[in-house]
Amino acid sequence: MTRVVVIGAGPAGLSAAATALGAGAQVTLIEAAEQPGGQYHRAPVAEFGVARREALQHGWRDFAARRDHVLSHPRCRFLPETTVWALEDPGATPARGGPPLVHVLTGQADGADRRRRVIESDALVLAVGAHDTMLPFPGWELPGVVTAGAAQALVKGERVAIGDRVVVAGTGPFLLPVAAALLGAGSTVRQVLEANRPGRIAAGWGARPWQLAGQAGKLPELAEYAATLARHRVPVLLGRTVVEARGDGRVEEVVTARLRADWSVVPGSERTVAVDAACVGHGFTPQLELPVAAGCALRTEPDGRRFVAVDTDLRTSRPGVYAVGELTGIAGAPAARAEGALAGWLAAGGPDRPAVRALRRQVAAGRRFATRLAAAHPIGPAWPDWLRDDTVVCRCEEVCYGALRAAAGQDPRVSKLGTRAGMGPCQGRICGPTVAALRALGAPPPGSDGLDRPDDGARRASPYHRPIAQPIRLGELAASTAPDVAPPQPVPDKENP
Amino acid sequence: MTPRLIRPDDDVLDRDDRPVTITVDGTPVTGVAGQSIAGVLLAAARTAWRYGHAGAGRGVFCGIGVCFDCLVTVNGVPDVRACRRRARDGDAVTTQTRLPADGDGDR
Ligand SMILES: Cc1cc2nc3c(=O)[nH]c(=O)nc-3n(C[C@H](O)[C@H](O)[C@H](O)COP(=O)(O)OP(=O)(O)OC[C@H]3O[C@@H](n4cnc5c(N)ncnc54)[C@H](O)[C@@H]3O)c2cc1C
Ligand code: FES
Numbered sequence: 001m002t003r004v005v006v007i008g009a010g011p012a013g014l015s016a017a018a019t020a021l022g023a024g025a026q027v028t029l030i031e032a033a034e035q036p037g038g039q040y041h042r043a044p045v046a047e048f049g050v051a052r053r054e055a056l057q058h059g060w061r062d063f064a065a066r067r068d069h070v071l072s073h074p075r076c077r078f079l080p081e082t083t084v085w086a087l088e089d090p091g092a093t094p095a096r097g098g099p100p101l102v103h104v105l106t107g108q109a110d111g112a113d114r115r116r117r118v119i120e121s122d123a124l125v126l127a128v129g130a131h132d133t134m135l136p137f138p139g140w141e142l143p144g145v146v147t148a149g150a151a152q153a154l155v156k157g158e159r160v161a162i163g164d165r166v167v168v169a170g171t172g173p174f175l176l177p178v179a180a181a182l183l184g185a186g187s188t189v190r191q192v193l194e195a196n197r198p199g200r201i202a203a204g205w206g207a208r209p210w211q212l213a214g215q216a217g218k219l220p221e222l223a224e225y226a227a228t229l230a231r232h233r234v235p236v237l238l239g240r241t242v243v244e245a246r247g248d249g250r251v252e253e254v255v256t257a258r259l260r261a262d263w264s265v266v267p268g269s270e271r272t273v274a275v276d277a278a279c280v281g282h283g284f285t286p287q288l289e290l291p292v293a294a295g296c297a298l299r300t301e302p303d304g305r306r307f308v309a310v311d312t313d314l315r316t317s318r319p320g321v322y323a324v325g326e327l328t329g330i331a332g333a334p335a336a337r338a339e340g341a342l343a344g345w346l347a348a349g350g351p352d353r354p355a356v357r358a359l360r361r362q363v364a365a366g367r368r369f370a371t372r373l374a375a376a377h378p379i380g381p382a383w384p385d386w387l388r389d390d391t392v393v394c395r396c397e398e399v400c401y402g403a404l405r406a407a408a409g410q411d412p413r414v415s416k417l418g419t420r421a422g423m424g425p426c427q428g429r430i431c432g433p434t435v436a437a438l439r440a441l442g443a444p445p446p447g448s449d450g451l452d453r454p455d456d457g458a459r460r461a462s463p464y465h466r467p468i469a470q471p472i473r474l475g476e477l478a479a480s481t482a483p484d485v486a487p488p489q490p491v492p493d494k495e496n497p
Numbered sequence: 498m499t500p501r502l503i504r505p506d507d508d509v510l511d512r513d514d515r516p517v518t519i520t521v522d523g524t525p526v527t528g529v530a531g532q533s534i535a536g537v538l539l540a541a542a543r544t545a546w547r548y549g550h551a552g553a554g555r556g557v558f559c560g561i562g563v564c565f566d567c568l569v570t571v572n573g574v575p576d577v578r579a580c581r582r583r584a585r586d587g588d589a590v591t592t593q594t595r596l597p598a599d600g601d602g603d604r
Contacts, residue, residue: 032562034583039561045583048531049513056509109562109581112574131563143544143556150560150580154500158536159508159529162557164499185503249554250544276499287563395558395566398550425565425576430558471576 001026004347005102005121007084007290010038011333012325013127014063015340016347017070020125023350027076028119030104032083032470036067038129039149040333042156056156056184058221059333082106083114084128085470087293090120099124099320100294105472112473116481123320123347126291126308127340130284130326135383136401136434138391139245140280148178148281161185163277167254169193169242170281172377173218176225178279179234189234190273195259195282196377197239204376218332218369243270243386245278254278263380282379285433286327288464294321298464303378304437306464312360314343322347330373335366384438393438394431396424404438415439427466502529502540519588521546528584535560535567535579546579548594568593 004020006013009031017029029036034045041063044050054060071078087100099121107114132147139145146154146162148170154160165188168179172194179189194201229236237256243265244255258269288298291308296316299309308323310316316323322343325336342359350356387393389402397420407415415421421435422428428435505512515530519537528537535557538546545554547568558566560580567579570591579590 032581044510045531047515047583048529049515051511051513053510055511108583110574110577111582131559131561141549141553141555143554146557147559150557153560153580154536154539154557155503158532158540159503159510159512160500160532160536160539161503162500162539164501184509186507395555395564398553425568426563429563 002348003028003120003122004125004344005030005099005119005123006125006127006344007102008038008127008129008325009033009036009078010127010129010325010336011040011063012129012336012340013038013125014066014070015337016125016127016322016324016344017076017340018066019341019344019350020348021070021073021075021344023345023348025075025123025348027070027073027348028079028121029070029076030079030082030084030102030119032081032109034080036071036078037063039153040336042153044157044159048159056181079104079106081108083109083470084290085468085472087290087469088118089295098122099318105470105476110471112475114476116476116479117484118481119484121320123322124294125340125343125347126294126296126316126321126323126327127325127336128287128290128327130286130330131429132281133283133285133379133433134280134430135282135379136391136393136431137243137245137386138388139247139251141392141395141398142245142247142251143249144247144251144275144277145245146277146279148174148279149284151277151279152178152181155181155185159185161187162279163187163275165190165275166277166279167191167193167242167256167273167275168279169195169254169256170283171195171241171379172281172283172373173222174281174284176222176229178281180225180228182279183228183232183234187277189229189232190275191256192229192234192236193240193242193256194236194238194377195241195263195380197259197261200261200378201238201376204374204378205372206375218334240269242278242280246272251275251278257386259380260382261380262382264382264385283374283377284326284330286330288327289466289469291316291321291323291327292464293467293469294318296321296323301374303374304440305374312364313346314339314363315346320347329367329370331366331370335363335369338362338366384441393434394419394421394424394428396426396430397421399431401438404435408439408441432464500539500542500544517584517586519584519586519590521590522592530584530586532584533580534569534571534577534582534584534588534590537584538579546592548592548596550595552596 002025004025005028086103102119105114132149242254243257258266297309324339387401391401399421517530547555555566558564562581571577
């Protein structure tokens with residue numbers, strides 16, 4: 001009986017669990033939150049007393065059916081409120097054999113007395129998703145400036161609107177659902193600003209964008225958001241963004257500016273807009289610490305973004321380890337679901353069938369969608385144009401652009417110690433890629449790309465290499481590990497993928 | 498008076514709110530059962546509850562546990578991400594500071 005461990009219960013992980021169960025595996029599904037759903041199917045928890053959970057969600061009924069099937073399956077063990085804090089090689093030698101051991105903590109988030117366990121598997125599916133990419137600008141550390149994803153998560157999970165008069169800015173189609181959600185929460189969305197210009201967006205999506213969008217299942221949803229914005233007469237401006245936030249103790253106004261194709265500011269185009277919140281997002285960054293800890297090779301897109309390298313069956317370079325969803329590319333929930341479904345089935349040793357080949361085609365379509373999305377909404381290379389010497393870049397340690405520029409010629413490790421950029425509580429999750437990009441602009445050391453990241457999974461210095469992937473308290477680390485309870489005994493059955 | 502909770506009678510989700518009361522630096526703050534501590538603080542129109550090296554306020558930034566901007570002390574345990582921790586009745590939340598003078602900041 002194959003033991004499949006799935007980390008993350010978003011669209012990708014839940015799908016993987018469903019097909020792995022269908023192929024007869026014993027499945028352990030691990031999720032840091034209290035309930036499955038991930039970022040896409042985020043909803044208030046049961047305590048909230050919500051009667052019509054489905055009202056704000058696309059595809060909620062399918063999701064709920066899959067969730068109920070997985071959670072009630074006799075061969076599935078669901079571990080909610082459980083965080084994977086480390087992955088460890090099973091043998092003393094980094095055996096190229098089985099997947100790594102999964103170290104988990106179960107209990108209240110960041111609590112002091114969580115239960116520690118180590119879980120073994122025959123195959124591991126990584127489905128931990130992404131977070132917003134946020135480029136710094138003067139004032140982005142002011143309260144009231146949040147990521148687009150945060151604004152969305154607050155509406156969906158907490159029923160809180162981040163502000164009454166809001167600007168939504170950045171790049172990518174995700175700005176539309178965020179603006180629509182804020183409108184639904186009763187906020188006034190003063191403007192939606194897409195930094196890329198119409199020519200770039202049209203060229204990126206290509207001649208027949210609807211064919212692609214249809215394949216990935218996103219078009220009707222986007223059309224609905226666009227209609228909502230039009231109904232509320234929200235101005236959607238292209239080639240413009242927020243280049244500064246100002247306020248006394250919290251954001252009170254933002255400065256927007258017109259951008260050239262490379263995202264340099266058109267002088268004299270600055271305007272101020274009074275707001276009480278600004279929601280900004282420049283796409284998504286995959287959460288790579290667990291894949292890197294597992295020894296999975298990464299791949300680099302032409303624009304420098306890094307993802308887990310996988311083959312057409314979602315296998316990583318590490319035997320027995322699969323990566324799915326946002327970890328392999330950014331293409332939205334339908335693509336994440338297709339990837340999860342294929343990887344879960346194969347991880348469980350499910351046989352090749354016509355349905356599996358259909359999934360492979362869906363995964364390939366998702367990959368094409370990701371490529372077009374990235375081409376239509378790139379990050380312009382001249383964005384550092386809007387930084388000033390006193391602009392905070394590393395939020396945790398409050399390291400400014402000037403200090404980073406002064407350290408640009410140094411070895412990355414020396415400059416990290418010297419400036420303390422990336423040494424705060426978030427451990428470089430937010431500023432790491434930005435600092436690396438700024439270093440590359442500065443003085444790249446000869447013979448390297450200046451980024452010092454692993455291509456082959458080797459344990460070199462890397463912004464993603466965190467031996468401790470999620471915080472663990474010293475007391476918890478010192479406590480003995482509870483034995484892992486054996487999951488219920490399986491009844492073999494092979495359903496459809 | 499922002500941010501704010503969507504009023505239950507305006508909510509398409511058809512809510513039946515039950516209150517949850519926590520204290521923040523000793524002052525009672527009421528939110529809705531099921532909210533995170535960050536959700537309770539925001540719904541009470543608070544945007545900042547942590548103070549950085551230079552004394553500037555911080556609150557929620559990423560909303561999903563990645564940025565660590567929202568750290569608070571809960572029932573004596575420091576460095577709890579307010580956006581990840583569900584608020585429970587009676588939780589005693591204290592705000593944190595990284596001001597150098599504080600000596601024992603949040604890290
Ligand atoms: C804040 C935010 C909001 C978003 N909202 C939307 C939206 O409204 N509409 C939309 O189209 N797209 C949204 N997206 C994009 C979204 O990421 C994808 O559309 C989709 O959810 C990706 O699915 P996934 O399964 O790959 O990852 P996710 O949905 O992100 O699921 C990953 C899951 O893994 C869990 N996890 C992560 N690390 C660990 C760990 N160490 N241990 C245990 N569990 C872990 C997480 O809690 C999460 O549930 C959002 C993204 C973000 C960051
Ligand atoms: S807001 Fe980023 S960790 Fe809580």
